Amino acid sequence: MKNKLAALLLVFLTVLLTGCGGAGSGAAGVADPAAPDLSGPSAAQESAADPDAPVVDGLIYASTMKLDYAECFDVYFYEGGYAVVEIDGSRGYLVVPEGAEVPAGAEGRFLVLRRPLDRIYLAATSAMCLFDALDGLSGIRFSGTRADGWYIESAVRAMEEGDILYAGKYNAPDYELILSGDCDLAVESTMILHSPKVQEKLEELGVPVWVDLSSREPEPLGRTEWIKAYAVLLGKEAQAEEVFAGQKRYAEELAGVVNTEKTVAFFYVNSGGAIVTKKSADYIPKMIEMAGGRYVFSDLGDSETASSSVTMDMETFYAAARDADYLIYNASIDEPLDSVDGLLFKNELFADFKAVREGNVWCTTKYLYQASSVNGEIVYDIHLMLTSGDGAAVEPTFLYKLY
């Protein structure tokens, strides 16, 4: 009996190990087709003007897109209207103009995107405003957010009129709808990196996945500058330059302004009663600094990690932010507040805060997080909040005052 059982277990473990090995080699051993291979006989010769530009057989390098703030993507242009968009230096997308041939050998090295891209599945909410600013909503066919989840009017309208269809969230897309709708690109946020199975399934179905890393941009205008990457997909580079220049002007206007030294806390109260605030290296504290304020936490959180928030107890927050000149309640996850009483209802200790006593409590609108195309304007609104006394000059688009 003992020997029989031992033999059975041995057989089973052998089968198990064989099975696991099969899965591992099948799934993990495949090279990433999107990783650009910069090696090649003519690399140095053809990309002399920009050593970082990938060499694409059959294409002649023309120029590199000038980026002012964005760090997470690069765009290289080639003669004939071709472009290579590199995201995070590892994923490469070859954008092929309408009617043009795909260069030989490009399919294995890049994710090939053939223009016109007009059946996009957009699961990265922050990218919708960039498409909108480019008048490019017609390129989007599927959305990962329902109509009532959008705060961008034209997106809501497009969904209500059936021009954009809801096709499931980023982590559970409706593969059938996406496949039957000839989806030509899935635009995903960094959340997709937590659901690799979904990304792999989309790619297995022939839908290239574009990972929007704008949330990792350290500069607020770096996020806005992603409009230039989307412009390459839509062939609207000039329009993108114009939109971006408009936002850049706000930053330039504020560049010479002396900091007001007014301190600002940006936070929300989670369901457990803890305070969730931003790390000092996040883009919101940077916006506050650009606007002429000082973020109340000068060195909060590890800037090396991807996380942008810190959860702390009320005691710690009280000690740090009690004397802050302004409180901004972050309503991106929590519901927006109607009044200061709403804040006091969450914790009576807020009554002790200087900002509450002096009537300097503000709340963000839900639109704030879908408005990365206008980060310059948001910075300017924060500046108005800090400098216009009663705050009456601030349009309640992104921020509104609580009474």
Place this chain on the structure above:
Amino acid sequence: MDAECKTAAWMTDRLRTRSRYLLILLLLIAAFFAIAVVNVYSGSVQIAPEEVFGILSRQVGEEEARYRIVWQIRLPRILLSALLGGALALSGFLLQTFFRNPIAGPYVLGISSGAKMTVALVMIYFLERFHEVSSSVLILAALLGSLLVTGFILLLSRRLRQMPVLLIAGIMVGYICTAVTDFIVTFADDSDIVNLHNWSLGSFSGADWDNVHTAFWIVTAAFLLTFLLSKPIGAFQMGEAYAQSVGVNIRLLRVAVILLSSILTASVTAFAGPISFVGTAVPFLIKRVLHTARPIVLIPTLFLGGAVFCMLCDLIARTAFSPAELNVSTVTAVFGAPIVILIMLKKQREY
């Protein structure tokens, strides 16, 4: 004359019992094929039945969307849910036998908590350091976590002879793993927390043929081994003393049972995330329907029962609110628990 009557009655009774087993098995087989057919036909994209037949017999071009929907989306998903559903039911049966406790299920021993812990660790570490993680890495992490907990339980079982005590120890291991996960999550990004939560609710979405192949080999091997152990398990059910008296090596059988159930649970968790309820409820339901606990009858029937139950739940999960998809555990619990309660109430009334 009396003896003849008794023999005849026994024969009739036996025939009736066997007929019931056969009938239930046939009904489950019929249900399996019926639900499989409904699954193949159902989805957010309407495909006419005659078209589906053409697609399955490969009369439609491989490049056509309809062909790929059936072959690359629906079929692997159906087969994976069937395999893993069967695996969960089998795993639950083994644990209930091992602990002599009908509420013991694949997750009572903390196996899924172990898997969740390692998935959390790996997901957060990889995303922080490399900014990406592949599904095969997460599968291996879940498998590793499950097996680590199993190894620990096996070590404990050498010292803890009493089953209730070992069961409590398993629950404690689960708590420890959950506490470690919560600790990690405290310092994690919101996106990690959201995605870990989604993963922990289980889903067959994204199933592919590689998953099906690997799961097939693991689950089939475990099923066959369990089936071959039917006799010793049957003897074990009669009591340890009886099992020992008929030559069963109890210690080795315990190791085999717990290892097999853990491997089955681990593979489910690895490929679909933790799926609750099936492992506890299906063996209970099948035993009630069959009126027997004989392993040789139960093992194939409850495997099929688990497969049918999971396929049905997955069908509901993906079609009820299409294009939004429910998590499988939501459906298995919401639709399964009332059935179990109803059956228990009915039985109570009968008594």
